[in-house]
Amino acid sequence: MGLSLKNMQKKVDGEIHLTDINLDFESGSRNVILGRTLSGKTSLLRLMAGLDRPTKGQLFLDGKDITGMSVRKRSIAMVYQQFINYPSFTVYDNIASPLKVSRMDKKEIDRRVQEAAHMLHLEDMLDRLPSELSGGQQQRTAIARAIVRDAELLLLDEPLVNLDYKLREELQIELQEIFKKRESIVVYTTTEPAEALMLGGNIVVLDEGRVLQTGLTPNVYHHPATTKVAEVFSDPPINYISCNLKDSQIQLGGGVAFPLSGHLKTLSDAHYKLGVRSNHFYLKRKNDEDIRLTVEVELAEINGSETFIHADFNGERIVIQEVGIYSRKIGSEIEVYVNPSRFFVYSDTGQLVISPS
Amino acid sequence: MNKWEDNKAWFLVLPVFVIVAFSAIIPLMTVVNYSIQDIFGPGERVFVGLEWFKEVLGDPRLHEALMRQFLFSGLVLLIEIPLGIGIALLMPKKGWGASLSLVLMALPLLIPWNVIGTIWIVFTRPDIGLLGSFINGMGIPFDHTASPTQAWITLMLMEVWHWTPLVVLLAYAGLRAIPEAYFQAAKIDGASAWAVFKYIQLPKMRGVLTIALLLRFMDSFLIYAEPFVLTGGGPGNTTTFLSIYLVKIAVGQFDLGPAAAFSLIYFLIILLLSWLFYQVLQNAGKGDA
Numbered sequence: 001m002g003l004s005l006k007n008m009q010k011k012v013d014g015e016i017h018l019t020d021i022n023l024d025f026e027s028g029s030r031n032v033i034l035g036r037t038l039s040g041k042t043s044l045l046r047l048m049a050g051l052d053r054p055t056k057g058q059l060f061l062d063g064k065d066i067t068g069m070s071v072r073k074r075s076i077a078m079v080y081q082q083f084i085n086y087p088s089f090t091v092y093d094n095i096a097s098p099l100k101v102s103r104m105d106k107k108e109i110d111r112r113v114q115e116a117a118h119m120l121h122l123e124d125m126l127d128r129l130p131s132e133l134s135g136g137q138q139q140r141t142a143i144a145r146a147i148v149r150d151a152e153l154l155l156l157d158e159p160l161v162n163l164d165y166k167l168r169e170e171l172q173i174e175l176q177e178i179f180k181k182r183e184s185i186v187v188y189t190t191t192e193p194a195e196a197l198m199l200g201g202n203i204v205v206l207d208e209g210r211v212l213q214t215g216l217t218p219n220v221y222h223h224p225a226t227t228k229v230a231e232v233f234s235d236p237p238i239n240y241i242s243c244n245l246k247d248s249q250i251q252l253g254g255g256v257a258f259p260l261s262g263h264l265k266t267l268s269d270a271h272y273k274l275g276v277r278s279n280h281f282y283l284k285r286k287n288d289e290d291i292r293l294t295v296e297v298e299l300a301e302i303n304g305s306e307t308f309i310h311a312d313f314n315g316e317r318i319v320i321q322e323v324g325i326y327s328r329k330i331g332s333e334i335e336v337y338v339n340p341s342r343f344f345v346y347s348d349t350g351q352l353v354i355s356p357s
Numbered sequence: 358m359n360k361w362e363d364n365k366a367w368f369l370v371l372p373v374f375v376i377v378a379f380s381a382i383i384p385l386m387t388v389v390n391y392s393i394q395d396i397f398g399p400g401e402r403v404f405v406g407l408e409w410f411k412e413v414l415g416d417p418r419l420h421e422a423l424m425r426q427f428l429f430s431g432l433v434l435l436i437e438i439p440l441g442i443g444i445a446l447l448m449p450k451k452g453w454g455a456s457l458s459l460v461l462m463a464l465p466l467l468i469p470w471n472v473i474g475t476i477w478i479v480f481t482r483p484d485i486g487l488l489g490s491f492i493n494g495m496g497i498p499f500d501h502t503a504s505p506t507q508a509w510i511t512l513m514l515m516e517v518w519h520w521t522p523l524v525v526l527l528a529y530a531g532l533r534a535i536p537e538a539y540f541q542a543a544k545i546d547g548a549s550a551w552a553v554f555k556y557i558q559l560p561k562m563r564g565v566l567t568i569a570l571l572l573r574f575m576d577s578f579l580i581y582a583e584p585f586v587l588t589g590g591g592p593g594n595t596t597t598f599l600s601i602y603l604v605k606i607a608v609g610q611f612d613l614g615p616a617a618a619f620s621l622i623y624f625l626i627i628l629l630l631s632w633l634f635y636q637v638l639q640n641a642g643k644g645d646a
Contacts, residue, residue, distance in 0.1 A: 051541055072547040080538040087560040101547045 001062050002026040003048065003153060003185055008057030010043055010209075017043045018209045021057065025185045027152070030201030032217060033189040036232060040209040041189040045155045048187065049076050061152065077146035077184075078155040081162055083138035085130040091117070091141050092126040098149040116144040119178055136167040143171075147178060154184040158191065172198050193235045197221060205229050227350040230275050236308065238344070239281075239318040241274045250274075250340075253314030258291050262341045263357050272353065275344035278308070278321035282337045290337040295320075297328045311336070385624075391617035409618035419619070421594065422602040423626075426578060429512075429598060433577040436517055438570060441524025442562070445532055446554070448525070459529075462522040474586025477515045501588065505595035508588050512596060515583060520576065524569045531565035532558060567638040571631055578627055599623055 008021040018040045025031050035041050046052045048059070050071045058067045066074065077098070085094045095116055099109045117123050120140040130138050139159060146154060159175075160168045176199060179186045190196055196203055196217055203217040205224075213220055213229045224230035230238040244251045246269055251257045260267065285292070295311035295318065302308075302325055309320040309328055320336055328334055345353040392410070395403045413419060444462075449455045468476070481489040483500045492499040501511040535558065543553045581600040584590065590597035590605075597605075603623065607616035 046541075049541075049545065051544065071544050076545050078542065078545055080542070082536050082538050084536070084538045084542045086556045088556060097548075098546045 002029070004060040005048070006058045006060065008047060008054045008059070010040075010047060010052065011055040016209055018047070021047075021211060023204060023211065023214065025187065025202075027185055028183050029185055030179050030199060031185070031187045032196045032199050032201060032203045033187060033206055034191070034193065034196045034203055034232060035189070035206035036191055039206045039232075041206055042157055043209075044206065045078070045157050045187065045189060048153065049078055049155055050074050075149075075152040076155065077149055077151040077153070079139075079142050079146045079157065079159045081158045083130070083135060083142055083162070085138060085141050085145070087130055090127055090129055091122055091133070094130065094141050095122075095144045095148050098145060102149070112148050113144075116148040119147070120144045120174070136163055136171070139163060139171070143175075143178075147182070150182075150184065152184055154182065154186045156186070156188045158189050160195070161191075168195075175199070193221070193233050196233070205232055207232055223352065223355045224275075224344070225352050227273065227275065227346050230344060230346075230352075234277050236278045236319045236321065238275045238277055239316075240346075241276065241313065241316055241318070243272050243274050245269050245272060252291075252293070253316075254294065256291065256293060258340060261289065263354055264340060264343065264345065267345065267354065271348050273346040273348065273350070275346055276318070276338055276342060278319045280338055280342040281318070281320040281322070283309075283320070283322050283326060283334070285337050287339055289341070290339050293336050293338065294333055295336055297330050297332050297334055299330065300326075300328045309334075388617045388620050391613050392621055395614055405614065409614040410622070413615050413619045413622065418594070418597075419599075419602065422597055422599050425595075425597065426599045429580070430574055430577040432513060433516055433520070434570065434573055436513070437521045437524050437573055438566070440517070441521050441569065442528045442566070444521070444525045445528035446558075448529055450533070459526070462525050462529075465519050465522050466526075468519075470582035471586050473515065473519055474583045477511065477583075477587050481511050503592060505592055508592060508596050512584055512587065515587065516577065516580070519583070520573060524573065527565045527569045528562055531562035535561045563638070567635065570638065571634055574634060575627060575631060578630075 003025040005021050005023045008018065009016070010018040021044065033041050033044060043052070047054050050059075050066070050069060054067065058065055060066065061074075085091075086097060089097065092113060095113045096109050099112060113126075114123075117126060120143055122137065122140055122144060125133060125137060125141075130141065133141065139162075143156075143159065146156075160171055163171065172195060175188075179199075179201075186201075188199055190199075200217050202214065203220050204214050205212040205220060207228055212232070213225045220229070221233055224233055224238075227238075227240065241252055245260075245267055248260050249257050250260065250264070250272075252274075282290070293313055295313045297309055297311050298317070299310040300307065301310075305323065305325065307322050307324065307326045309322070309326075311318055311320060311334070342356055344355050347353050393404065393406060395405045397403075448458045448462075465473070478486075480486050481499075481501055483489045483493050489499055489501075499507060501508040539557050539561075540553065543557060548556070579600055580598055581604070584596050584598060585601055585604075588596045590601045600623075603616060603619050606612050606619060
């Protein structure tokens with residue numbers, strides 16, 4: 001039981017926005033759609049909601065074809081990037097609005113509104129108008145509006161992107177709790193790998209209108225099937241170092257070579273691309289097996305309590321993410337360390353050969 | 358605080374102050390000056406206190422002109438605001454249709470006001486005018502220079518044709534500024550078109566509609582050129598609005614004192630009413646996000 005998208009395609013003015021979309025979402029499941037800006041996340045949500053008709057393909061709910069069903073007849077709730085509330089309604093009336101349309105009993109409406117308001121900590125603001133609320137409270141109201149009607153499909157389109165960092169973290173944690181109690185299919189889009197990991201559940205990695213990989217969120221994170229998935233599912237994007245395997249030795253550029261060990265032992269001789277997440281580079285040696293790379297610093301930026309060093313390793317650009325604040329001179333040569341047990345190995349065509357266990 | 362820095366700040370305000378002084382404050386003071394003196398010629402003036410104000414306020418013709426003015430502005434607002442919103446709602450949202458309708462809407466606003474009057478004189482002439490001769494041709498006697506009712510109808514038609522586009526353009530801009538997500542959310546909620554208008558579009562347009570209402574009120578209350586050209590205030594005095602009457606006193610009869618007193622009262626009425634409108638709309642618009 002659940003929602004199925006069969007072979008869906010969406011073209012707008014001859015331009016393909018989405019294609020070959022085959023997805024299944026089970027009732028009560030939490031699903032994250034991860035993709036960069038313009039990857040088609042919002043288009044996909046709109047198709048699922050029925051706000052747009054697909055150019056090709058069908059949409060099934062519990063086995064029934066609902067492709068052509070009008071939005072009004074469907075059981076959907078949606079939260080947007082912008083804080084969408086009725087401007088002249090109080091918070092209470094805003095939360096109650098989807099229920100009022102369905103002519104529900106007044107007492108039942110009140111019970112549900114109070115419950116939703118309680119879940120989102122809006123109890124003290126029920127009499128206020130949206131313009132009298134902070135951004136975070138406005139979005140809380142919009143989320144309460146969405147969960148109050150227990151829709152079969154709850155769609156959230158980057159709901160936290162317009163909130164500041166602190167509020168985002170706070171709501172991320174609360175949303176997880178709220179989603180757990182739902183029987184609806186929850187679909188949540190985001191551009192941020194960290195947010196996707198936090199929400200857990202299932203993930204759909206979307207890029208340029210195509211589904212790249214689906215599965216349990218942590219599984220996909222640990223085994224990104226292609227270089228493209230690894231790029232989308234790492235922030236900063238994963239780094240690649242070309243290498244050549246010969247005589248049980250992996251040879252990188254600049255004369256760096258090391259013997260096969262751990263999960264790499266099963267590899268056969270060929271060209272590969274090694275994928276390394278930025279947080280697996282270190283400025284200091286951590287282990288005896290660590291490989292030392294000499295790189296040239298191109299840019300060093302400090303973000304919060306982390307340092308990001310953009311550097312050049314034999315013509316390949318890598319980003320080193322190190323907790324703490326370090327200063328490195330631009331143009332200088334520095335040494336960075338990485339443990340071979342962290343390597344994702346991709347073939348020259350970008351398919352995952354082996355991932356760290 | 359550094360005093361020198363404070364003094365420097367005044368220099369920055371000075372240009373604006375000078376411009377406002379010459380464009381508004383000095384002319385206004387001149388009018389005040391005229392309104393409390395009787396001036397016979399250069400150097401011959403007598404202080405008369407509030408006499409001109411008393412004279413003007415007791416003038417029955419002024420009372421009539423004021424009532425006429427209220428009726429006119431009231432009708433203008435009642436017709437143009439709803440009509441303007443209605444047209445804005447019906448206008449295409451994108452594509453060449455949107456550009457075309459915007460150009461069509463802007464046309465009447467680009468014509469000089471006295472030319473508007475002339476256009477409508479010709480348009481409504483009973484003998485050769487397109488509209489005038491057409492109505493007469495249908496067997497309805499039409500001559501706005503003879504019938505006060507027809508003069509009013511003609512004036513209102515002209516005014517609505519001329520100025521509704523301004524309301525349309527403002528309302529249209531307000532509508533276009535509403536994020537698409539609002540309409541999607543309403544669709545998902547199952548809200549009717551009327552509910553979308555009442556609970557999303559109207560509240561979201563409140564800002565621009567306040568401006569439209571204020572502009573239309575002030576402009577219609579000050580109307581001069583179009584009725585002056587079209588009817589000249591007649592037949593009789595039936596379309597003599599405040600500004601036409603004011604010019605009659607000032608230029609026609611050369612009673613500068615009463616005209617100045619009248620001007621000040623006129624100014625205060627507009628200021629007071631505009632403030633009132635603004636307050637009412639601001640209070641009503643507290644829910645505007």
